[in-house]
Amino acid sequence: MITLHHLNQSRSKRIIWLLEELGQPYHIEHYQRNEHTRLAPPELTKIHPLGKSPVIEIDGKVLAESGAITEYLIERFAPERLAPARDHQDYADYLYWIHFAESSAILPLLLKLFVDMDGAETNFLARYADTEITKVTGHLEQSLAGRDYLVADKLTGADIMMSFILDILANNNAIAGYPNIERYQQQLASHTSYQAAERTEAKYPLGSRIKEQDSQLSFKND
Numbered sequence: 001m002i003t004l005h006h007l008n009q010s011r012s013k014r015i016i017w018l019l020e021e022l023g024q025p026y027h028i029e030h031y032q033r034n035e036h037t038r039l040a041p042p043e044l045t046k047i048h049p050l051g052k053s054p055v056i057e058i059d060g061k062v063l064a065e066s067g068a069i070t071e072y073l074i075e076r077f078a079p080e081r082l083a084p085a086r087d088h089q090d091y092a093d094y095l096y097w098i099h100f101a102e103s104s105a106i107l108p109l110l111l112k113l114f115v116d117m118d119g120a121e122t123n124f125l126a127r128y129a130d131t132e133i134t135k136v137t138g139h140l141e142q143s144l145a146g147r148d149y150l151v152a153d154k155l156t157g158a159d160i161m162m163s164f165i166l167d168i169l170a171n172n173n174a175i176a177g178y179p180n181i182e183r184y185q186q187q188l189a190s191h192t193s194y195q196a197a198e199r200t201e202a203k204y205p206l207g208s209r210i211k212e213q214d215s216q217l218s219f220k221n222d
């Protein structure tokens, strides 16, 4: 049985979706964010030194990082179904989108969130984040032209990783005006496993949020 150490409203949602799609039995250990700082509770550091989520335990092995977890679980349980063949050129794109989701795509979104939470004037960061977010959405929009999925004409781990980026963009009303991204979001949401993950995640709501009423942004996730 796989254990998922899940922090409410976090990247861990990717792994709930993946586990649902894999059909693997799993158990959720739930951790609640501090309602003021939004940080994880210290108990999570007993599982992994950084105290962040997601973390899984499988066969006595502890694994953190949503990208590593995604690659590992797919390689182990559904390498042919949820990834392109290793010797196909789509495999490079598959790896690209998995890593893009947790590097170039998420960085400006987090910067924007943190600037907003801080509520302070910035010299550089806020504009930098906006510019980079526009690049990310533009790149995604172009890449999805004429496609239902990012790679290989089927659902893969790349889509599962990028779904969390879509969540953040959607929560910031940053998808309107990008028809390919909107269509892609609907395509992902049409999967039964996605809907099951949404229902599971909804069981772990966030408490009151820092500065919510002051914020122009309304980030649900970070």
Ligand SMILES: N[C@@H](CCC(=O)N[C@@H](CS)C(=O)NCC(=O)O)C(=O)O
Residues within 6 Å of the ligand: 007, 009, 010, 011, 012, 038, 039, 040, 041, 051, 052, 053, 054, 064, 065, 066, 067, 102, 222
């Ligand atoms: N790169 C890591 C990031 C993990 C991470 O920062 N998780 C956030 C939730 S989305 C977290 O645990 N935040 C709480 C904290 O830092 O205390 C991954 O992809 O899993």
